[in-house]
Amino acid sequence: MQQQTLDAAQAAAFATDAARRPGASATPDAPVAARPPQTQSAPRRMAGIERRLAGWILPLLLILAWEALSRAGVIHGNVLPAPSAIALAGWQAARSGDLFQNMAVSAARALAGLIVGGAIGFVFGIANGVSELSHRYTDTTLQMIRNVPHLALIPLVILWFGIDEEAKLFLVALGVFFPIYINTLHGVRTVDPHLIEMGRAYGMTPVTLFVRVILPGALPSIFVGLRFALGVMWLTLIVAETIAAQSGLGHMAMQGREFLQVDVVMLAILIYALLGKLADVLTRLLEGVCLSWHPNFQPARS
Amino acid sequence: MLTIQSVSKIYPGGAHALSNVSLDIDAAEIVAVIGGSGCGKSTLLRLVAGLDRPSSGRVLIDHEPISAPHPAVGVVFQEPRLFPWLTVAQNVGFGLSGASKPQQGARVAAALQRVGLADHARRWPRQLSGGQAQRVALARALAPQPRALLLDEPFSALDAFTRADLQDHLLSLWDELRPTLLLVTHDIEEALVLADRVVVMQSRPGRIAAVLPIALPRPRDRISPEFDELKREALRILGHSWRAPPHAIAAE
Numbered sequence: 001m002q003q004q005t006l007d008a009a010q011a012a013a014f015a016t017d018a019a020r021r022p023g024a025s026a027t028p029d030a031p032v033a034a035r036p037p038q039t040q041s042a043p044r045r046m047a048g049i050e051r052r053l054a055g056w057i058l059p060l061l062l063i064l065a066w067e068a069l070s071r072a073g074v075i076h077g078n079v080l081p082a083p084s085a086i087a088l089a090g091w092q093a094a095r096s097g098d099l100f101q102n103m104a105v106s107a108a109r110a111l112a113g114l115i116v117g118g119a120i121g122f123v124f125g126i127a128n129g130v131s132e133l134s135h136r137y138t139d140t141t142l143q144m145i146r147n148v149p150h151l152a153l154i155p156l157v158i159l160w161f162g163i164d165e166e167a168k169l170f171l172v173a174l175g176v177f178f179p180i181y182i183n184t185l186h187g188v189r190t191v192d193p194h195l196i197e198m199g200r201a202y203g204m205t206p207v208t209l210f211v212r213v214i215l216p217g218a219l220p221s222i223f224v225g226l227r228f229a230l231g232v233m234w235l236t237l238i239v240a241e242t243i244a245a246q247s248g249l250g251h252m253a254m255q256g257r258e259f260l261q262v263d264v265v266m267l268a269i270l271i272y273a274l275l276g277k278l279a280d281v282l283t284r285l286l287e288g289v290c291l292s293w294h295p296n297f298q299p300a301r302s
Numbered sequence: 303m304l305t306i307q308s309v310s311k312i313y314p315g316g317a318h319a320l321s322n323v324s325l326d327i328d329a330a331e332i333v334a335v336i337g338g339s340g341c342g343k344s345t346l347l348r349l350v351a352g353l354d355r356p357s358s359g360r361v362l363i364d365h366e367p368i369s370a371p372h373p374a375v376g377v378v379f380q381e382p383r384l385f386p387w388l389t390v391a392q393n394v395g396f397g398l399s400g401a402s403k404p405q406q407g408a409r410v411a412a413a414l415q416r417v418g419l420a421d422h423a424r425r426w427p428r429q430l431s432g433g434q435a436q437r438v439a440l441a442r443a444l445a446p447q448p449r450a451l452l453l454d455e456p457f458s459a460l461d462a463f464t465r466a467d468l469q470d471h472l473l474s475l476w477d478e479l480r481p482t483l484l485l486v487t488h489d490i491e492e493a494l495v496l497a498d499r500v501v502v503m504q505s506r507p508g509r510i511a512a513v514l515p516i517a518l519p520r521p522r523d524r525i526s527p528e529f530d531e532l533k534r535e536a537l538r539i540l541g542h543s544w545r546a547p548p549h550a551i552a553a554e
Binding site: 194195197198200201202203213216217219291292293294295 | 351352353370371372373377379381383385386387388389396397426427428
């Protein structure tokens with residue numbers, strides 16, 4: 001399943017890549033497409049604002065409709081509290097400091113798991129992309145492990161580590177390992193052989209060749225892996241915290257369930273959505289900095 | 303100067319790409335190698351570039367054997383092969399590892415100035431047209447001031463106007479820097495416009511069929527009778543080498 005999603009996303013990325021290139025080479029010696037002019041007219045500025053806010057219009061409308069239906073009594077507060085009630089619960093949790101403490105705990109777990117699992121996945125991806133020997137001996141094993149859903153290990157992990165931090169770290173690290181491994185491997189293996197030969201023509205040593213040609217060439221694919229890994233990271237953490245934890249957002253949601261505080265449960269769910277969006281935005285920013293050379297990561301042009 | 307001494311290349315599969323090829327190229331001479339596909343002309347260039355090693359024989363630059371890529375030899379391929387994650391200026395400076403930073407900057411600026419792209423220094427390769435990209439590739443190859451520049455069908459992916467433009471450009475660069483040029487091409491006219499000598503190769507196994515000296519003064523008129531005569535001569539040798547069985551011309 002996971003593999004299929006990855007492949008589909010990459011195929012789509014390559015398709016747009018390929019679709020743009022012929023357009024770029026169709027006019028061989030024509031001057032390069034002009035940059036947008038510095039001074040923008042008012043309609044253009046309005047269009048810019050519209051583009052930035054467009055994604056938030058639908059969520060806002062949904063919340064407004066939800067609030068209206070709650071106030072009209074169509075949606076019962078025991079089933080789904082009104083957005084204002086959830087906001088109030090959020091305000092109270094924030095004032096008592098519980099909310100931020102739980103968020104910090106969850107974020108630290110997510111980050112630690114991402115760093116551990118991501119680093120191992122990255123190292124294996126590089127090693128197996130560069131060395132045929134390493135690939136021959138480890139890839140089969142990794143592929144077998146990959147096909148075991150890592151969340152199925154939760155009972156085993158609880159037996160091993162109890163409900164302490166190690167359990168969450170282990171699960172998140174295992175979850176983020178594979179998207180990063182597969183995409184790093186793919187990136188290293190698909191670096192244009194012409195560019196590698198060009199590097200060799202400059203008499204580069206294997207290490208220099210790796211640092212200056214292979215790694216930058218593999219970077220776009222590594223970022224695809226990172227974005228998938230962030231999704232898996234949240235998913236794993238939430239499930240793990242919901243089942244076995246004494247702090248964190250998942251724990252907060254479970255406590256809300258026990259005391260029938262539907263508003264707290266909803267609050268936790270909304271925070272997940274916002275944190276997921278935040279992680280995505282941060283990755284995009286990082287991509288914008290690291291991949292500004294790449295045609296697929298250009299700011300949209302009208 | 304470049305010396306190719308009875309070089310043969312047999313690939314692991316048993317394909318006989320080159321058989322006993324010898325050629326001396328003087329300093330600042332322009333030699334063009336033409337021939338049909340599979341005649342080993344690109345293999346020959348890869349051996350001189352040090353990207354492949356000959357099965358027997360050797361290649362020397364100024365009496366120094368080439369067994370790996372040599373800093374005094376620059377290469378331009380059919381594709382520009384610019385690194386997309388480096389700006390135009392960074393691409394040109396790619397091979398300048400020895401010099402100090404300001405020195406590198408000056409060399410990059412000079413190289414870009416020479417190919418007429420000084421104002422494109424901070425662009426990304428994707429923002430360049432095909433002709434511009436190939437000019438950057440030329441600038442990159444020339445920035446370390448190589449003694450020999452190897453060109454593997456460098457203009458064949460460009461349209462006719464851009465190609466003629468770049469051929470003139472190459473000549474003016476050569477006039478300024480005087481490197482030895484070894485040019486592999488399948489375009490007879492390109493060979494005749496640029497080269498002091500045209501080496502005609504034939505295939506199975508790859509070897510030199512004839513060497514045509516081109517005595518016409520530069521710039522050369524592509525529609526003069528003398529030019530036509532040379533073209534006919536080159537075509538005759540090429541046609542001959544395609545049709546005749548190998549032993550019939552082995553006497554050459």
